[in-house]
Amino acid sequence: MEGLNPFDTLVLVAFAIAGMKIFTGPIGAALGDRLRGRREHAANPALAADVELLQTRLAEVEERLDFAERLLASRERADQLLGGRVNDHP
Structure with a gap:
């Protein structure tokens, strides 16, 4: 089997960076809180x-x-x- 061509490598790297940005940002924090069962509601x-x-x-x-x-x-x-x-x- 051959290695990845440059375009496939670029797409893979782009998806990896996008995934890291998403899951380390507020969306990732919210998902983590939900998985841990912790919900914080600010009293208004x-x-x-x-x-x-x-x-x-x-x-x-x-x-x-x-x-x-x-x-x-x-x-x-x-x-x-x-x-x-x-x-x-x-």
């Missing part, structure tokens, strides 16, 4: 406050949805009890 107080606000608002929306479902269910029960004749007047 503004983001935490936004998440808390959204959780509160979501809880309020869930309560409103539950109320609307109960209201519709009670109306359907009234329809069934009255044979479909519900007084729509206040």
Whole structure:
């Protein structure tokens, strides 16, 4: 078998250098951290406050949805009890 021609050698060296740059940079550090199971999350107080606000608002929306479902269910029960004749007047 013959040795590598100059073009193949150049391509091999270029890939080796690119691989070293990639794996010794931030991508390599992130991959290493993931493989070791270490994850560091910087605490962001503004983001935490936004998440808390959204959780509160979501809880309020869930309560409103539950109320609307109960209201519709009670109306359907009234329809069934009255044979479909519900007084729509206040």
